[in-house]
Amino acid sequence: MIGDEILVGYDGSTDATLALDWALDEAQRGGGRPVRLAYVFEWLTVAGWIGPGVAPGIWPDETARRQVEELVHKAVADAVAQRPGVTVHGEVYDGPPALVLQERSADAGLLVLGSRGHGGFAGLLAGSTAVAVTAHAHCPVVVVRAGQATGAGPVVVGVDGSESSRVALGFAVESAAQRRVPLRVVRVVAPPAGRRRPSDHDEQATVAGERAAVEESLAPWRDTFPNVDVDIEVAPGNPAAALVEASRGAQLVVVGSRGLGGLRGMLLGSVSQQLLQHSSCPVVVARER
CATH class of the missing domain: 3.40.50.12370 (Rossmann fold)
Structure with a gap:
């Protein structure tokens, strides 16, 4: 059921990977809720844009997009291998990250984000993106950061x-x-x-x-x-x-x-x-x- 789906903002960064791990654990606790990875980026018109597999100062092309899709595909495959009882999908979206995640959250039961990222999630908590996502998402939002406790405790x-x-x-x-x-x-x-x-x-x-x-x-x-x-x-x-x-x-x-x-x-x-x-x-x- 779409309303039970856990949506994960994913860009391959350390915190995004931690967010994905948290979401997979939550999915298992919830009886195998489906998980969807959402990689969101907007191509900038200035030199210096950095994304997985994309060198600074060049225009992104089909090769860059294919590398992003391969990144998401590998993350999905690794997640399925680690949690065989959880259904995991991955999608690549174009557009402003905050807006896209807000829109996609309308079909999710939970949205999980890492607190720091690169590419489409650069400076997630430092600027307006985090405020917009947490304030305007259509479902509960979880923010996970490196170094945090995720196991024991109340x-x-x-x-x-x-x-x-x-x-x-x-x-x-x-x-x-x-x-x-x-x-x-x-x-x-x-x-x-x-x-x-x-x-x-x-x-x-x-x-x-x-x-x-x-x-x-x-x-x-x-x-x-x-x-x-x-x-x-x-x-x-x-x-x-x-x-x-x-x-x-x-x-x-x-x-x-x-x-x-x-x-x-x-x-x-x-x-x-x-x-x-x-x-x-x-x-x-x-x-x-």
């Missing part, structure tokens, strides 16, 4: 009471159940801007109220997945710093595509960028399809 989710964070919570609970690991729910209460520090009594009351709200959001998921151990952490502080810290020792951290309160502007401000750049594990930007 699934972490950042919540703030918004509808978007409820979607993230659902994704995180299901991921924890599928992986058979604990779930850590993090609610960071950012201090009010321009106000004096609240008293200890007020702070404790705020934390207690937020914890009750988190428990209420969790109730239906506890009923659906009673075997998932859940740890709730509610505290005042900096949302970005708290989520980056929580990612240490985790195997996945999940956030919503839009938030309020402590996660306001999740994809437009410093919180998401710090998490994508500094998380110690892969990051999921969850959204409803």
Whole structure:
């Protein structure tokens, strides 16, 4: 089923290969979900374009395209050999990478990207491409970076009471159940801007109220997945710093595509960028399809 397909942005780079490995593991956990590699590039009109097998300063030709197709074909063959129970396909697309990936995500259940690439994905997280893909994709997006933990540890989710964070919570609970690991729910209460520090009594009351709200959001998921151990952490502080810290020792951290309160502007401000750049594990930007 197309809606179950895992789409992988692939260009042969180290991080793209890690993203593919992550996607193949996820496919196996999901009962053999199909995986599709998408190599996207746009031919630049300036000397110095660099792609697999293409020397700088020349116009790309049929030979260059054939080399790209061979790269994708080999990646697919290697993936099938490593995961014989997973169906893997590969496609080469022309056009702006962010736009093409956004369009293709409409037919996918999950989009997986490496945090750094070459060719069509150069500077993926340094400019507008990553922001556009994570903000406007039609399905959840996973960003994987070299050096991150992908094995042991809990699934972490950042919540703030918004509808978007409820979607993230659902994704995180299901991921924890599928992986058979604990779930850590993090609610960071950012201090009010321009106000004096609240008293200890007020702070404790705020934390207690937020914890009750988190428990209420969790109730239906506890009923659906009673075997998932859940740890709730509610505290005042900096949302970005708290989520980056929580990612240490985790195997996945999940956030919503839009938030309020402590996660306001999740994809437009410093919180998401710090998490994508500094998380110690892969990051999921969850959204409803």
